[in-house]
Amino acid sequence: MIALHRKSRRVLATAATAVLLAAASACGPSTEDGKLVLEFPSWQADDESFSPFWHELIDAYEDEHPDVEIDFYQVPFDSFVAQQTTRFAAGDPPDIVHLPSSNAVEFAARGWLAPIDDRLAGTDVLEEWTPLQEQMKWDGRYYGLLLLGYGYALFYNEQLLADAGVPVPETPEQLLTAARAVSEQQGDSFGFGATTVQNPDNYTELTSFLVGNGGSWSEPDGRITAESADARTALEQYRQVLATAPAGIQSQQRNELFLNGQIAMLIDGPFLLSEVDSAAPEVREHLKVTAPPFEVVPGGVSNSLHLAAGSEPEVADAVWEFVELASQPRWQERYTQLTGVPAPREGSVTEQALSETPELELFARLADEAVDIFPESPQLRRNYGRVGDAVASAAIRLLATDQPVERVAQSLQRDLEGVGDDD
Amino acid sequence: MTTDVGLTDVRTQGPPKRRRTRAQRDRLFAYGMLTPTLAAVGLLMAYPIYIAINLSFRGGEIADLQNLGQYPLTLGNYVDVITDPKLLGDIWRSIVYTVGVVVPAFAIGLGLALLLNKTFPGKRIVRPLALLPWAVPGVAVAAAFSWMLDGSFGVINYLLRSVGLIDANVAWLANADTAMTAVIIPTVWKFYPFFTLVLVAALQAIPSDQYEAARIDGAGPWQQFRYVTWPALRAPSALAIVITGVGVFREFDFIFPLTGGGPDDATTTLAVRIYNEAFEYFTFGASAAIGVVTMVIAGALLLAAGRSVREGMN
Amino acid sequence: MSTLTRKRTPQQWGLLAISIAVLTVLLFPVYWMVMTSVVPSRELLTSSPPLVPPADSASFDAYGEVLESRPIGLWLWNSTLVTLGTALISIVISTLGGYSLSRFRTKAQQAMGFTLLFSRMLPGTLLIIPVFVIFASAGMINNLWSVILVNVAATVPFTTWLMKGFVDGIPSEIEEAAMIDGCGRLRTLWQVIVPLLRPGLATTFTYACILAWGDFLFARTLMPNPSDWTITVGIASFIGEFSVDWSGLMAAGIMSMVPMLILFVFLEPFLVKGMASGSVKG
Structure with missing residues (x-):
């Protein structure tokens, strides 16, 4: 089979294509009546809190560029990354590339994204952006513009904590005490909420305990530190706190229970606030947010804009102008105001936004202090999918089995050391 | 017995020379009839399968599936995949999942088909309703079951607690001991109606005088089933089992949304592994190599699936 | 057609009873999908959810x-x-x-x-x-x-x-x-x-x-x-x-x-x- 040469391969593909072409009329290229059409798939196009910003930004861009049209459309969140992976691997990427940032390095490492250092040099982004922009770097070059970097916050239900007679926790120990106190109360309420089935979210939840305790999975030089004292402490805390959480649920169910007033505390990024606003009024009034109960504020990167590698210069320029527009102070302020989360540009939180969303002050402070939960070792960064799986497996072992923490840490250490062996 | 009909009747008719041309014409006709099938499958499956096989022999950081020629040829993917101790587990779980789905689905399908073949009031309503799970798209099935299997407030836990089968809530999808059962249940639910439909069609084709003759011979219900019903159902059953088995062996739509292959690999079948390697880990070469290994294993299982199945299919 | 007019035997009613019992179990997931679509999910997320739609909160609004x-x-x-x-x-x-x-x-x-x-x-x-x-x-x-x-x-x-x-x-x-x-x-x-x-x-x-x-x-x-x-x-x-x-x-x-x-x-x-x-x- 493998002896088939390039030629025969092309013959096969061409034959299939030719028959298909005969079967249907081919679509036109991406220009309509002389207009350049930029394809922009996103999982936020129908999102209530984020899509208004995108639509405003696109309208403004199209006003400035009458010869360009942006085709902004929704791809369901669940299959978004798989869909983009298919398109990049098939050599047919979209024009404006919007990615969950945890996947950005993986895409960059595979040569799918274009470096933008030269373009960034002509802007003030690198001076004015949150330090989390560094997560857009791979192999010494920048591959995207961070749109949202954040610090984790503690969302809590004031009433449930008061009923259990515990204060809002400020340390991991207090968190555990409070969570246990709530769970011991009568009724269907839980002290803490988390993702308790195996899922990539286990990574962020477990790692925020780790980073909160000043630990990390790896050193920048690539050494794996899953068995360090910090790591073992974090694994133990995670296990104990999550023992008070509802078992066997996904993160969306966790959020729903919190919004129903059945979960007292959970740790998540500022974007959860807009969900909290949709809670029933009698629950909403008790839902509050504060700094996470850790020494170090764990942080993360949410999503980012990129340019596909190898696109036509004309297209790349047009896409860059869109990215650059999004980075303008005016649009960064608008982003903050519309979405209720601080945009990455310094000083994007305006008085007006603050009056609408007072929590922005806290969120901005947390984002400034945040230490990223993304692994440091380059080997782990480019294989984030495998890392996420290994950590999620460890998390589920802590949740659903009695395996001692030492053993969980040991096998995680081994799994993480094995990541990237095959390249 | 039925195979050579075209040839036998010719044999009685013409001289040897004509017979050959007639046989050739028959063969041409046979292939001609099969051509659209082969074309439909060949057109859209040959190139992807070729790419998959090509991919499985490529090394390096594969990122462009349209130009595989740029990556070096290697057996590395196969060496890695075959020496990975996880592979045996994946194969075993694929078999457990397939058998775990096909056997109950067939039993339920057969039971229902026998029931629906009887005459009783309201049958015309019962029959389409019995097939209803089949009408639910897999995406909705997975979502509905993840909702019902919720480890804290899922209705399945509530029902089982109410009837006393369990004392405390079970985190179905988070526990390595229950996760496989938890992904098998929705799959069975989705697949049993196919058996019902095929078997009802087969039952309807049994002439009622055969039962009468059996009754006259003094056969009880079990003997009627054994000597009249079952022989008529054997071939369609075998066929339906093979078709469903092939489908389930590579099924992914139920496991992935429910558990993603977890907890701790407890539901990682070959199909889930192939997806994870390609779409979570971006190791396309390894993914393709596991795919090819899967194809070989599935083929071998199919061939070895026992004489009765093959007889049924022939 | 003739079967429709024929008098029902007790056995036939028995078969109907069995069919209903079987369908109740097999179609429960569909029933629960309907329940979820008509009852607000917060009412179902309790340790003893209602098994029939509560008259005061059930509605077809979702549709x-x-x-x-x-x-x-x-x-x-x-x-x-x-x-x-x-x-x-x-x-x-x-x-x-x-x-x-x-x-x-x-x-x-x-x-x-x-x-x-x-x-x-x-x-x-x-x-x-x-x-x-x-x-x-x-x-x-x-x-x-x-x-x-x-x-x-x-x-x-x-x-x-x-x-x-x-x-x-x-x-x-x-x-x-x-x-x-x-x-x-x-x-x-x-x-x-x-x-x-x-x-x-x-x-x-x-x-x-x-x-x-x-x-x-x-x-x-x-x-x-x-x-x-x-x-x-x-x-x-x-x-x-x-x-x-x-x-x-x-x-x-x-x-x-x-x-x-x-x-x-x-x-x-x-x-x-x-x-x-x-x-x-x-």
Whole structure:
């Protein structure tokens, strides 16, 4: 089979294509009546809190560029990354590339994204952006513009904590005490909420305990530190706190229970606030947010804009102008105001936004202090999918089995050391 | 017995020379009839399968599936995949999942088909309703079951607690001991109606005088089933089992949304592994190599699936 | 028909009772989908959820909301086009192929039949990238035909074998007689075999419809544009990054079953016709 040469391969593909072409009329290229059409798939196009910003930004861009049209459309969140992976691997990427940032390095490492250092040099982004922009770097070059970097916050239900007679926790120990106190109360309420089935979210939840305790999975030089004292402490805390959480649920169910007033505390990024606003009024009034109960504020990167590698210069320029527009102070302020989360540009939180969303002050402070939960070792960064799986497996072992923490840490250490062996 | 009909009747008719041309014409006709099938499958499956096989022999950081020629040829993917101790587990779980789905689905399908073949009031309503799970798209099935299997407030836990089968809530999808059962249940639910439909069609084709003759011979219900019903159902059953088995062996739509292959690999079948390697880990070469290994294993299982199945299919 | 007027025996009522008991268990998941669509999810998320809709809080609002805010009609229409296209093409192709596999059993035929099944053993997730390459280079992304064609290719290996099984059930003496009467093979197939195959055709058609109706992977990959979404992609869109709209998802899920349920009802007479063909055979 493998002896088939390039030629025969092309013959096969061409034959299939030719028959298909005969079967249907081919679509036109991406220009309509002389207009350049930029394809922009996103999982936020129908999102209530984020899509208004995108639509405003696109309208403004199209006003400035009458010869360009942006085709902004929704791809369901669940299959978004798989869909983009298919398109990049098939050599047919979209024009404006919007990615969950945890996947950005993986895409960059595979040569799918274009470096933008030269373009960034002509802007003030690198001076004015949150330090989390560094997560857009791979192999010494920048591959995207961070749109949202954040610090984790503690969302809590004031009433449930008061009923259990515990204060809002400020340390991991207090968190555990409070969570246990709530769970011991009568009724269907839980002290803490988390993702308790195996899922990539286990990574962020477990790692925020780790980073909160000043630990990390790896050193920048690539050494794996899953068995360090910090790591073992974090694994133990995670296990104990999550023992008070509802078992066997996904993160969306966790959020729903919190919004129903059945979960007292959970740790998540500022974007959860807009969900909290949709809670029933009698629950909403008790839902509050504060700094996470850790020494170090764990942080993360949410999503980012990129340019596909190898696109036509004309297209790349047009896409860059869109990215650059999004980075303008005016649009960064608008982003903050519309979405209720601080945009990455310094000083994007305006008085007006603050009056609408007072929590922005806290969120901005947390984002400034945040230490990223993304692994440091380059080997782990480019294989984030495998890392996420290994950590999620460890998390589920802590949740659903009695395996001692030492053993969980040991096998995680081994799994993480094995990541990237095959390249 | 039925195979050579075209040839036998010719044999009685013409001289040897004509017979050959007639046989050739028959063969041409046979292939001609099969051509659209082969074309439909060949057109859209040959190139992807070729790419998959090509991919499985490529090394390096594969990122462009349209130009595989740029990556070096290697057996590395196969060496890695075959020496990975996880592979045996994946194969075993694929078999457990397939058998775990096909056997109950067939039993339920057969039971229902026998029931629906009887005459009783309201049958015309019962029959389409019995097939209803089949009408639910897999995406909705997975979502509905993840909702019902919720480890804290899922209705399945509530029902089982109410009837006393369990004392405390079970985190179905988070526990390595229950996760496989938890992904098998929705799959069975989705697949049993196919058996019902095929078997009802087969039952309807049994002439009622055969039962009468059996009754006259003094056969009880079990003997009627054994000597009249079952022989008529054997071939369609075998066929339906093979078709469903092939489908389930590579099924992914139920496991992935429910558990993603977890907890701790407890539901990682070959199909889930192939997806994870390609779409979570971006190791396309390894993914393709596991795919090819899967194809070989599935083929071998199919061939070895026992004489009765093959007889049924022939 | 005569059975309808005949007096019911206690045994028949017994069978009905058994059927109801069995359906209660088997259809519980569908019932729970309906419950979820009419009862606010917070009332179901308790340790003892109500098993029947509470009169004070149950409502069909979710359906109205879904119909108003989402293009369900469009999704169902797209799914219908894909499903009908796939099923019609598959049934023609697989009747020919199934007949061929059943009546001509040379080694080569057998091998090809096996190859067909073999082609379905690679999971779709592995084939999806090359499939995307083919349609992207043909400029057929966001084109219904791409999804129809790939669904045909995915369905035909199964439906061909299924048809073969049904053709096997028809004694070849029947065609022999027709051919002695001077009919050509194709005419015999069309005029003699196809009428006898009606239950088989109905079964196979239903099978192809179900596969195409439930397809998610091909539809979401090859028709990403929201105006081309099928119902399955639409259903998946209720699962968001931070929350799942359970009542909306279940309402859409229930609506997605209706066309297939209608198909089952239409199928019914064909299955009864099967009895007739059976007696011809006897």
